[in-house]
Amino acid sequence: MKPVSLLLGSRLTFDVTILAPHVPFLLKGALLTAEACGLALVGSLAIGFLVAALRTSSSPLLSRAAFVYVDLFRNIPFIVQLFFFFYGLPEIGIYIDAFSTGVIALSIAGGAFSSDVIRSGILAIDPGILEAAEVSGLSKPVIFRKIVMPIALRTSIRPLGSVFINLILTSSILSTITLNELTGSAKIVASDTFRPFEVYAVLLVVYASLTYLVSLAISALHRHLNRDRMPEVA
Amino acid sequence: MIRARGVRKSFGSAAVLDGIDLDVHGSEVVSILGSSGSGKSTLIRCMNGLEKLDAGSITIDDFDVSLPKDLAEARKRSATVFQLFNLYPHMTALQNVTLAPIQVLKRSRAEAEATARSLLDSVGLGARADAYPAQLSGGQRQRVGICRALAMNPRYLLLDEITSALDPEMTAEVLSILAQLAKTGTTMVFVTHEIEFARTISSRIVFLDKGQLVVDLPTEEFFAAEGGMARPRISQFLSKMRKD
Numbered sequence: 001m002k003p004v005s006l007l008l009g010s011r012l013t014f015d016v017t018i019l020a021p022h023v024p025f026l027l028k029g030a031l032l033t034a035e036a037c038g039l040a041l042v043g044s045l046a047i048g049f050l051v052a053a054l055r056t057s058s059s060p061l062l063s064r065a066a067f068v069y070v071d072l073f074r075n076i077p078f079i080v081q082l083f084f085f086f087y088g089l090p091e092i093g094i095y096i097d098a099f100s101t102g103v104i105a106l107s108i109a110g111g112a113f114s115s116d117v118i119r120s121g122i123l124a125i126d127p128g129i130l131e132a133a134e135v136s137g138l139s140k141p142v143i144f145r146k147i148v149m150p151i152a153l154r155t156s157i158r159p160l161g162s163v164f165i166n167l168i169l170t171s172s173i174l175s176t177i178t179l180n181e182l183t184g185s186a187k188i189v190a191s192d193t194f195r196p197f198e199v200y201a202v203l204l205v206v207y208a209s210l211t212y213l214v215s216l217a218i219s220a221l222h223r224h225l226n227r228d229r230m231p232e233v234a
Numbered sequence: 235m236i237r238a239r240g241v242r243k244s245f246g247s248a249a250v251l252d253g254i255d256l257d258v259h260g261s262e263v264v265s266i267l268g269s270s271g272s273g274k275s276t277l278i279r280c281m282n283g284l285e286k287l288d289a290g291s292i293t294i295d296d297f298d299v300s301l302p303k304d305l306a307e308a309r310k311r312s313a314t315v316f317q318l319f320n321l322y323p324h325m326t327a328l329q330n331v332t333l334a335p336i337q338v339l340k341r342s343r344a345e346a347e348a349t350a351r352s353l354l355d356s357v358g359l360g361a362r363a364d365a366y367p368a369q370l371s372g373g374q375r376q377r378v379g380i381c382r383a384l385a386m387n388p389r390y391l392l393l394d395e396i397t398s399a400l401d402p403e404m405t406a407e408v409l410s411i412l413a414q415l416a417k418t419g420t421t422m423v424f425v426t427h428e429i430e431f432a433r434t435i436s437s438r439i440v441f442l443d444k445g446q447l448v449v450d451l452p453t454e455e456f457f458a459a460e461g462g463m464a465r466p467r468i469s470q471f472l473s474k475m476r477k478d
C-alpha cells in the first residue's frame with residue numbers, strides 16, 4: 001500500500017478544470033476526428049459494398065481481385081499502411097495532405113473489413129428472393145440497389161457497427177502523421193500543461209462516450225431496418 | 235402461346251427433363267401433375283429463364299427464353315408465383331407489388347400504387363397493404379405473391395406448387411383466387427398436388443414422369459376411366475395423391 005500512496009502522493013490533485021482553457025483546442029481536435037471518421041465511414045461503406053459486390057459477382061477475375069484486396073489490407077498493420085501513404089508515396093512523387101491521407105487510409109482499411117461483413121450478409125440472402133426479382137424483369141443494378149443492399153444491410157448492420165467503432169478507435173493513429181485530431185491535440189495539451197493524467201483521463205472518457213453513442217445509433221438503425229419483425233404498433 | 239420443343243435438362247448425369255414438348259395457348263389453364271422429383275419445377279424454371287436448357291427450345295409469344303434479348307420480353311409477358319412466396323422481406327406488401335411495375339414497366343408511382351391497392355383489395359388484403367411479409371400469415375403472403383405477379387399484367391402465369399407450404403384453410407383462400415383468375419381468362423401453367431382443384435379449373439392436364447411428358451389430355455379425358463386413368467402409372471399416382 002505504502003509505495004502506491006506515495007506515488008499518488010507525488011501528485012495530490014486530480015483537477016480537470018485546469019484543462020478549461022484548452023477545451024476549444026481539444027474540441028477542434030474532436031471535430032477533426034468526427035470529420036475524418038464520418039468521411040471514412042462513407043468511404044468504407046462505399047468500398048465495402050463495391051468490393052462485396054465484386055466478390056459475389058460471377059466473374060472469376062473480379063472476385064479474385066476483390067479477394068486479394070481484402071486479404072492484403074486486413075493483414076497489414078494500419079500504421080504501416082498509413083506511413084506508406086504519407087511518407088512512402090511522396091518518394092515517388094505522390095503527395096497527399098495528412099487529412100486526406102487519413103481519410104483514404106481509414107476508408108481502405110475499413111472497406112476491407114466492411115466488405116467481408118457485407119459479403120456474408122449478401123450470401124445469407126435467400127436465393128429464392130433474388131430469383132423472384134430476376135424473373136420479374138428487374139435489371140441487375142436495380143436488384144443490387146433495391147433488394148441485395150437493403151437486405152444485406154439488415155443482417156450486417158451490427159457487425160458493421162463494430163467495424164465503425166474500430167474505425168473511430170483506429171483514427172487515433174492519424175496523430176502519427178501530423179494530424180492533430182482528438183488524440184493529437186490531447187498529446188499537445190498534455191505536454192503544454194504537464195498534466196498527462198487529466199488529459200488522457202478525459203480522452204478515455206471522450207472515446208468511450210463517442211463509441212457508446214455510435215453503438216446506440218447502430219442499435220437504433222438495426223431496429224429500424226428490421227422493423228418488420230417487431231410487434232406492430234396498431 | 236408458350237411453346238416447348240424437345241426440352242432437355244440435366245443436373246450432372248441425371249436427366250431431369252428428357253425431351254419435353256408442350257404448347258400452352260392463350261386462356262388455357264394447364265395443370266402439370268407428377269410425383270415429386272419428376273421435373274415439374276425444373277420445367278417451370280426453364281420457362282422463366284431461371285435454368286438454361288441443355289437442348290430444345292422454349293418460346294413465349296415467339297420470344298426465345300434462351301436468347302438474352304428475348305428473355306427480357308418473355309419475362310414481361312409471364313409472371314411466376316413461388317412455392318415459398320419469395321416476397322421481399324424489407325418491403326411492405328404494397329412495395330412488393332409496385333417494385334417491378336415502377337422499375338420494369340416504368341409506371342408512375344401513383345399509378346403503380348393504385349393498381350397494387352386494387353389488386354390487394356381484390357384478394358382481401360386492402361387493409362394489410364402496409365404490412366411487412368413477416369407480419370402476414372402464409373396464406374396472406376401467397377396472396378401478396380399473386381398480386382405481385384398480376385401487377386405486371388402478365389399474359390401467362392406460372393405457378394409452382396403455390397399452396398404446398400400452406401395449411402388447408404390458407405390453401406382454400408389462395409385457390410379461390412386462382413379459380414377467379416381462371417374465369418377471367420388468365421393463361422396459367424399450374425404445377426400442383428391439388429388434384430381435385432386442378433380438375434375444376436384446368437382445360438388440360440399434363441402428367442410428367444421421370445422427366446418425360448407421358449400424358450397430355452383435356453381434363454375430362456384425363457380423369458375418364460378409359461383415358462388417363464387407363465394408364466397404371468396415372469391411376470396409381472392419383473390414388474396415392476387422394477390418400478395423402
Ligand SMILES: Nc1ncnc2c1ncn2[C@@H]1O[C@H](COP(=O)(O)OP(=O)(O)O)[C@@H](O)[C@H]1O
Nearest residue numbers: 245246250268269270271272273274275276277
Ligand atoms: N439445382 C439442381 N441441382 C441438382 N439437382 C437438381 C437441381 N434442381 C433439381 N434437381 C433434381 O432434379 C429432379 C427434379 O426436380 P424438380 O424439377 O424440382 O422436381 P419436382 O418439382 O417435380 O418435384 C430432382 O431429382 C432434383 O433433385
Ligand SMILES: [Mg+2]
Nearest residue numbers: 274275276395
Ligand atoms: Mg417442385
